[in-house]
Amino acid sequence: MAQTQIAENQSIQLPTLFGDFMMKAYDPEVLGEQPTVVIFKGDLQGREDVLVRFHSECLTGDIFGSLRCDCWQQLQETLKMIHEEGSGAVIYLRQEGRGIDLVNKLKTYILQEQGYDTVEANVALDLPVDAREDSACLRVLNDLGVRSIRLVTNNPDKIEKARELGIEVTDRVEIEAGVCDANERYLQTKKEKMGHFLKKNQQEGFLI
Numbered sequence: 001m002a003q004t005q006i007a008e009n010q011s012i013q014l015p016t017l018f019g020d021f022m023m024k025a026y027d028p029e030v031l032g033e034q035p036t037v038v039i040f041k042g043d044l045q046g047r048e049d050v051l052v053r054f055h056s057e058c059l060t061g062d063i064f065g066s067l068r069c070d071c072w073q074q075l076q077e078t079l080k081m082i083h084e085e086g087s088g089a090v091i092y093l094r095q096e097g098r099g100i101d102l103v104n105k106l107k108t109y110i111l112q113e114q115g116y117d118t119v120e121a122n123v124a125l126d127l128p129v130d131a132r133e134d135s136a137c138l139r140v141l142n143d144l145g146v147r148s149i150r151l152v153t154n155n156p157d158k159i160e161k162a163r164e165l166g167i168e169v170t171d172r173v174e175i176e177a178g179v180c181d182a183n184e185r186y187l188q189t190k191k192e193k194m195g196h197f198l199k200k201n202q203q204e205g206f207l208i
């Protein structure tokens with residue numbers, strides 16, 4: 001007979017293309033929002049310097065493999081890194097379009113097709129350039145018992161926001177993946193206008 005008593009917030013096993021992981025979903029704190037998800041490996045209770053990525057939802061990239069951005073490649077690369085290291089976590093935040101939502105992101109894509117860059121397109125539509133709020137990360141890290149993290153990101157703002165939340169970030173792990181024709185301008189804009197630590201480009205190997 002199956003055990004029907006399910007402990008609150010229990011993790012499930014998630015075998016993936018990248019190895020065996022565990023997964024948990026958290027009820028949203030705000031009604032109507034999507035649950036934050038964590039996919040992780042290893043017993044992280046009390047651990048320091050855990051490899052962690054805060055990954056912002058990107059339906060076009062994460063689900064359909066869009067090459068307009070680098071999200072899908074970053075997600076895959078991080079899961080591979082965690083698997084190789086034997087422990088770590090990806091906190092999947094429901095912040096589609098850097099928090100402006102999918103419909104608005106697609107509107108910005110229409111402007112980008114007319115020549116606007118990713119920042120200009122948001123501004124032209126009177127949308128914030130970055131509307132993300134990361135407090136869910138603290139909730140997840142506390143739940144897993146993680147003491148400090150090595151954050152997988154190229155975004156300096158993410159590190160600063162994490163520290164403001166009280167998360168101890170001991171190091172940054174760079175994650176450059178999947179530069180191609182379709183996302184080169186997007187990456188260049190992240191580097192020039194948002195200060196991302198990005199080096200590579202597809203021809204010369206490095207962004208200028």
Ligand SMILES: Nc1nc2c(ncn2[C@@H]2O[C@H](COP(=O)(O)OP(=O)(O)OP(=O)(O)O)[C@@H](O)[C@H]2O)c(=O)[nH]1
Pocket residue numbers: 054055056057058059068069070071074095096097098099100105108109118122152153154155158190196
């Ligand atoms: N508004 C907007 N959002 C986008 C666009 N392209 C991708 N995104 C969203 O951007 C988010 C990912 O953020 P990025 O700026 O690519 O990277 P980051 O997460 O800040 O930094 P990394 O940790 O280095 O990946 C996802 O939520 C995507 O849906 C775009 O052209 N406009």
Ligand SMILES: [Zn+2]
Pocket residue numbers: 058060061062069070071072
């Ligand atoms: Zn994306």
